[in-house]
Amino acid sequence: MRSTLTRGAATALLPTLGMLVLAGCGGGNSSGSSTPSPSDSGTPTSTLPTNTPTPGAPNTGSPSNTADPSGETADVTITVTVANGKVNPSGATIKVQAGQTVLVTATSDAAEELHIHGYDKELELTPGKTASVKFTANMKGTFEVETHKSGKLVAKLVVS
Numbered sequence: 001m002r003s004t005l006t007r008g009a010a011t012a013l014l015p016t017l018g019m020l021v022l023a024g025c026g027g028g029n030s031s032g033s034s035t036p037s038p039s040d041s042g043t044p045t046s047t048l049p050t051n052t053p054t055p056g057a058p059n060t061g062s063p064s065n066t067a068d069p070s071g072e073t074a075d076v077t078i079t080v081t082v083a084n085g086k087v088n089p090s091g092a093t094i095k096v097q098a099g100q101t102v103l104v105t106a107t108s109d110a111a112e113e114l115h116i117h118g119y120d121k122e123l124e125l126t127p128g129k130t131a132s133v134k135f136t137a138n139m140k141g142t143f144e145v146e147t148h149k150s151g152k153l154v155a156k157l158v159v160s
Contacts, residue, residue, distance in 0.1 A: 074103035074134055078145070080154050082108035082125065087152040095158045096137045102157070104145070105132040112150065116157065118143035 076096050081088045096102060106114050108125035115122045118139060123131040137159045145154040 072103055072132065072134060073101075075100035076137075077103045077105065078155060078157075080104065080106035080114060080145070082106065082110065082112050082114075082147060082150075082152075084109065085150065087147060087150075087154045089155050091153050092155045093158055094155050095160070098137060098140055098159055100137050101134060102137050103132060103134045105130055107131075113148040114145065114154065115148055116143060116145050 076094065078089075078094060104114070104116065104121070104123065106123055106125055107128070107130045109127055110125075111127060112125040113122060114125060114131075116133070116135075118141065119135055119137075121133045121135055123133055125131055137157070140159050143157045143159070145157060146152060147154065
C-alpha cells in the first residue's frame with residue numbers, strides 16, 4: 001500500500017522540518033546549553049583600542065590587565081628605560097580610555113626624574129633601581145611623559 005501526503009500536509013510539515021535541520025546545525029556549544037556564547041550572538045563584541053608599538057620598543061600598552069615585576073596590575077602599563085642618555089619608548093603615543101588605571105614603571109642607568117604632566121606624577125630614578133607609579137586616567141586630553149634632567153620626551157598619553 002502506497003502512502004501519500006496531500007499537498008497541504010506537506011506544506012504544513014516543511015517549516016517544522018526546516019527548524020529541525022537548523023537546530024542540528026547549532027553553534028557548537030559543547031556544554032549542551034542553549035545559551036549562545038558572545039561569538040554566537042550575532043552582535044559584535046567590544047574590544048579596546050590597541051597601541052601600535054614602535055619597532056624595537058617594548059609593548060607599552062595593553063587592553064587587558066597587565067602587571068609589572070612587583071605584581072602590581074593596571075589596565076595599561078608603560079615600561080620606560082633610560083640608558084646611555086636615550087629613552088625607550090621615545091615619543092610613543094599611548095592611548096588610554098578615561099577611567100582606566102595606568103602603571104608607569106621605569107629604570108635608569110643614571111639619576112633622573114620622570115614626570116607625567118597634567119597628572120603631576122613624578123618618579124625619582126636611581127641608577128639600577130625600578131620605580132613605579134599607578135594612577136587612574138580620569139582627565140581627558142594629551143599629557144606628556146618626559147625626563148626632567150635630560151629633557152627627553154618618553155611618550156604622549158592620550159586619554160579619551
